[in-house]
Amino acid sequence: MGFSEIELSAAFGALSDTSRRQMIRLLLQKPRRAGELAECLDMSPQALSRHLRVLRKAGLVFEQGIERDARVRIYSVHATAFQPVQDWMAQVENLWRRQLQAFKDFAENPRRTGRLKP
Amino acid sequence: MGFSEIELSAAFGALSDTSRRQMIRLLLQKPRRAGELAECLDMSPQALSRHLRVLRKAGLVFEQGIERDARVRIYSVHATAFQPVQDWMAQVENLWRRQLQAFKDFAENPRRTGRLKP
DNA sequence: CCATTAGTTAACGACTGTGTTAACTTTCTC
DNA sequence: GAGAAAGTTAACACAGTCGTTAACTAATGG
16 A cells, blocks of 8 residues: 555556566566567567666566576566556546546435535 | 557556646546646646646546636546556456466476476 | 636757667676 | 677667746636
8 A cells, every 4th residue: 555656657657668568468477588578579688678677677577586597587577566556546446436426426416415526 | 458559558658657647636536627736736837738638648538528617628537548557457467366376286286287387 | 909817839958768789797618 | 718698788869758938829807
């Protein structure tokens, strides 16, 4: 519940790019090497590395421990990555339901409620 | 279910700004005038107008019909505004659950499942 | 009409994000 | 140890964003 605005902005911003969303989906299927992502997305390793940095800074993705070959870096989706975004969306949904109810009340008995939220 | 990547990018991008998220929340409480939003957020009318344009182009907000005073423009949150975002988040949640299940299966019976998603 | 009000748009400057090319680090392999 | 492989980082060019100031549109009120 306690999430900062900065955190939220970073998460939404990171998800505002199609390639990065695709990366998330690929990493949700299974953890993958950086190079593997670059191949899947047909993107240069440099470009992909920067996208990874964005996702890392947003806390959506993390680099897990070394494998046999210490050159390769394997990335995964962070467990609680989407909690801030989901919490915010849930709040929005609640507010929306409340406004809908206000309309409904007004429709059923206009003069009693007067206008919605004076 | 059928949402375009462009649409998604626009929505996430629009929500990646703290002021715009605040605007959404204010508009979810009740429809408001543009100037009212500017006052609430302590922002110049010009700056706010541009934020409104971003939200409009993302389909999150719309300008509803004229009131008594035709100079004022009243904005509301669009009903199906957050559907693409919520759908995408739901997909992510499903994929996450699936990966979690794969881990669980592997932990319970390592050699039968071999490795997750070869 | 003329001034005022509500709001948007245009133009400028500062800042940020993105892809490319090039250089660099670290690790493996022979 | 030399060279290749996997990634990251640096430097550049370019486009997009954001706020401010100024100009503009449209409607109201005397």
